[in-house]
Amino acid sequence: MPDPIKIRMGGYGPATTGFSRALKFIGDRLETEFGPRIEIKYVWNIMDLGYRAEDILWLVEDGLLTLGYQSSSYLTDRVPALGVVDLPFLFGSTDTARAAMDGALGAALAGEIEERVNYRILGWFENGFRHVSNRRHEVRTPADLKQLRIRVLPSKVQARTFELLGAEPMRMDLTQAIEMIKAGTIDAQENPLSNTVTYGVHKFHRFHTLSNHFYISRPIFLHRPAFDGWPPELKRAMASAVKDAVAFQRELHVEEEEAARRAIEAEGCTLTELTADEHNAFAAAVRPLRDDARETYGRKLLDLTDGRAS
Numbered sequence: 001m002p003d004p005i006k007i008r009m010g011g012y013g014p015a016t017t018g019f020s021r022a023l024k025f026i027g028d029r030l031e032t033e034f035g036p037r038i039e040i041k042y043v044w045n046i047m048d049l050g051y052r053a054e055d056i057l058w059l060v061e062d063g064l065l066t067l068g069y070q071s072s073s074y075l076t077d078r079v080p081a082l083g084v085v086d087l088p089f090l091f092g093s094t095d096t097a098r099a100a101m102d103g104a105l106g107a108a109l110a111g112e113i114e115e116r117v118n119y120r121i122l123g124w125f126e127n128g129f130r131h132v133s134n135r136r137h138e139v140r141t142p143a144d145l146k147q148l149r150i151r152v153l154p155s156k157v158q159a160r161t162f163e164l165l166g167a168e169p170m171r172m173d174l175t176q177a178i179e180m181i182k183a184g185t186i187d188a189q190e191n192p193l194s195n196t197v198t199y200g201v202h203k204f205h206r207f208h209t210l211s212n213h214f215y216i217s218r219p220i221f222l223h224r225p226a227f228d229g230w231p232p233e234l235k236r237a238m239a240s241a242v243k244d245a246v247a248f249q250r251e252l253h254v255e256e257e258e259a260a261r262r263a264i265e266a267e268g269c270t271l272t273e274l275t276a277d278e279h280n281a282f283a284a285a286v287r288p289l290r291d292d293a294r295e296t297y298g299r300k301l302l303d304l305t306d307g308r309a310s
Helices: 018-037 053-061 080-086 094-102 104-116 156-164 174-183 193-198 224-228 232-266 276-285 287-297 299-304
Strands: 005-010 038-043 067-069 119-129 131-134 149-152 168-171 188-191 207-210 215-223 270-273
Touching: 005 018, 005 053, 018 038, 018 067, 018 232, 053 067, 053 174, 053 215, 080 104, 080 156, 080 215, 080 287, 080 299, 094 104, 094 119, 094 215, 104 119, 104 215, 104 299, 119 224, 119 232, 131 193, 149 156, 149 174, 156 168, 156 287, 188 193, 193 232, 215 224, 215 232, 232 270, 276 287, 287 299
Parallel strands: 005 038, 005 067, 149 168, 149 188, 207 270
Antiparallel strands: 067 215, 119 215, 131 188, 131 207
């Protein structure tokens, strides 16, 4: 009997998160279908092993892991087209964002990644809409962000967004950000509520604003030589399992956001919901970035963000 095909899946969160549960969903599906023909193991949180969150990228690219996920912003320096989905206030709703990432926009961006990185992209997990938290004061207007040192993902677009809002953006990996938040050496961060709670930020930041400023997806990427060398039936099964795992993870994300909101409130934090006018003031402040986007990314790619093909 030939040796089983080894599949190693990894992430950077506890086993209880929706992302980890989605990996287990994929593994369970494949094990049911292929039995002893495959061998699956998991590394739920590479940070527990001394890696940085961003190391998931090379761990998969170099084949130490077979499959991983990471926020698309981490790849923007290598794949500039991904900056289009870092634009602030790009999507008006979760449904619109999901349709774009599952459709022509997601396909176009997957192609851009595969041209430049040793991956196969099979789908997009949902990191969702992001919100600002900080340790100093309530944020209702861009002026409230003035001179706040805020951690952002390693993305030029995201850094420029917060420069326009008056903050002092600091591009850094999650691992370093958590350390600095605990030490109080940065003032603010931005994340979905579920991430804020998963990494314990709500215990250090009292003020949380539901700003919905970015919607971020996490590509599901596989080590290309491994995936391309699999039998056709395993490749088809993996693609099918990933598709269903995306739907599963997105349902969990909605539940996690609701649970995180309750946890933030239970911690005694201030949770601020913006009025329509307050939200519009943030959008207006970053309009120069949006105005430049068509020249930067091209009309065709921009139009795909709202479902148009050209």
